[in-house]
Amino acid sequence: MITVLASVAATGMMATVHADLPDEFAVCKGIVDNGTRLSCFDALTLPSDHAPVAPTSAIDERAASVQPKASTTVRQQPLSGATAFGAESVPKAIVDQPKSLKAKVLGNIRGIRKGLLIQLDNGQQWRSVDDRDYDYEADSPEVTIDRNVIGTYWMAFPNSGIRIRARRIK
Structure with missing residues (x-):
């Protein structure tokens, strides 16, 4: 824990954190335009000297009015070095993934x-990675x-x- 705090402190990167962020996040979440929504979230976390993006709709104007309030600061560490090691293999969340597939x-x-190589009727391709061989014959099995x-x-x-x-390959 001390090592993590020390390396976080060494990066010198700062972001502002607010006690009332849940309400401000809800405003940003309601923005339809991707760029404007990102700008809204950036306004909550970036230093105040960061230039805002001009609003393009009523919701965007409301989101643009959300200004970070100075309170506590948290140092952020970039994803590099030991922190980044192995991160490419960390699974990403997939919404509504079924438990099995027929x-x-x-x-x-x-x-x-x-x-x-096994081609399925749903367009997926799978490859056997099992070390065992089987004498199995079937015509278009499920x-x-x-x-x-x-x-x-x-x-x-x-x-x-x-x-x-x-292993799924396509």
Whole structure:
């Protein structure tokens, strides 16, 4: 904790934080235009010497009137060095992602082995990354794909007891 605070202090970057931000955020959230909405949020967090964007609608004028009030300051650290290490692999939130997927394989399956490309009727392509080989034959079988707790995808083939690790490639 002390190391983090020390490195945050070393960056010298400042942002203003307010006790009444929830109300101000609600105003910004109501803005339709992306650029103006971003400017509204920037006005809440950037130093007061940062130039504002001119409003283009009544809601935007209301948002432009939201001015940061001086209170406490928090130092922000850029995403670099040890903080950035591995950040590209951090999963991003996806809204309304189903727990599993059922789809039909386009074409015939004549054996399952690592590297097998499987085209589904929904346009997705999956590749087998399982190290095991299976003697399985089927014409356009329906498969179920589930994701486990750690993010591995498993493709199950009907009436066979076969489940393979798979990775979506398209």
